[in-house]
Amino acid sequence: MGRVEGKVAFITGAARGQGRAHALRLAQEGAEIIAVDVCQSFDTVPYDGSTESDLAQTVKEVEALDRRIVARKADVRDLGSLQAAVDEGLSEFGHIDIVCANAGIASFAPALELTEEMWQEVVDVNLIGVWKTVKATAPSMVERGQGGSIVLTSSIAGLIAFPNLAHYTAAKHGVTGLMRTLAVELAPHRIRVNSVHPTTVDTPMVANEPVWGLFLGGVAGATREQAAEGMKALNAMPIPWVESVDISNAVLYLASDEARYVTGTTTVIDAGAMQPFKVPHSA
Template structure:
């Protein structure tokens, strides 16, 4: 216990999924939390967005661990709203040590069939929103002069290509490049910047009928059970997806002093999905 004791973590997309998991996992190890989420649907996304009730549940789970939390609605596309959340967090906790730029969305279509709005929403949230999160949080870390850790959520789609996900793949590759540039720029301030690259994770972004159908080759009305069987082909290990806590454990390592000299790295949690040659799983 106590691997991030006394630290404060700013987390976007914190109402559910990986964001909530990161908040809880870091709180378990002693961190206080500043949690933000847009808490509404995005029109171009084929699944429901997080809600205010979801964000309230994150608050309850962090407080149940006897840690403090400031939770605010904020859209990562809106720098002013992010800055307001940062200012409220700093007023409460006085410093930020860890940033998890986690907020993201997913949608799909062939590249030439993507609407302009669909492309723009993914790039604005998944890439520009990550930059805005860092822009809002990092200056206070630099000014404080005590270093820190910034963790950007990319994807295996930030390292390899996926069809029907050109906008998502482009944005996540952008996050990887942004991470590398920030790692160089912030290293003199002892601020480390790394990215995490999950395979499919069992969160609402993946656990919905539209995405199940995509990974099953366009099956209409796909069930979770069908998807679980079919999506095993994505990973070298015989699992269809990983759990949010698997990513949170990597985030915890990168947030802690255990990784004090790790920066500019791509941490992959992929169940072997990026291995180019995979044997068929035994029956």
């Protein structure tokens, strides 16, 4: 216990899913939390977005761990709202040591059938929002001069191609490139920058009927049970998806002093999905 004791973590997309899991895992190990989320749905996204009640639940669960948390509704596409959340967090805690640029959305269609609005919304949230998160948080870390850790949420789609996800794949590849440049630029300030690359994770982004159908080749009315069986084909290990805490454990390592010289890396949590040769799963 106490692997990030005394540190303050700024987390986007913290109302649910991976963001909430990161907040709880870091809080379990001693961190105070600044949690932001847009708390809304998106017109181009085929599943419901987070809500203010979701963000309130994150607050409740962090406080149940006897850690302090500042939570604010903020859109990662809006630098001003991110800066306001940073200022509020700095006023409460005095510093930021860890940044988890986690907020993300997904929609899908063949590349030539994506609408301009679909493309723009995914890229704005998943790539430009990551850059704006770092732009809002990193200056205070540089000024403080005590180093820190920035973890950007990419995907295995940030390293390999996925059909029907051209905009998502492009944005996540962009996050990988952004991470590498930031790692070089911020290294003189002892601020480490890494990215995490999950396979499918059992969060609201994946656990919904349209996405289950996508991974089953367009099946209408797909069930979780059908998807669980079909999605095993993505991974080398015989599982359909990983859990949010599996990603949070990687984030915790990268945020902790155990990784004090780890920067510029792509940490893959993929159950073997990226291995070129996979052993067929038994029935």
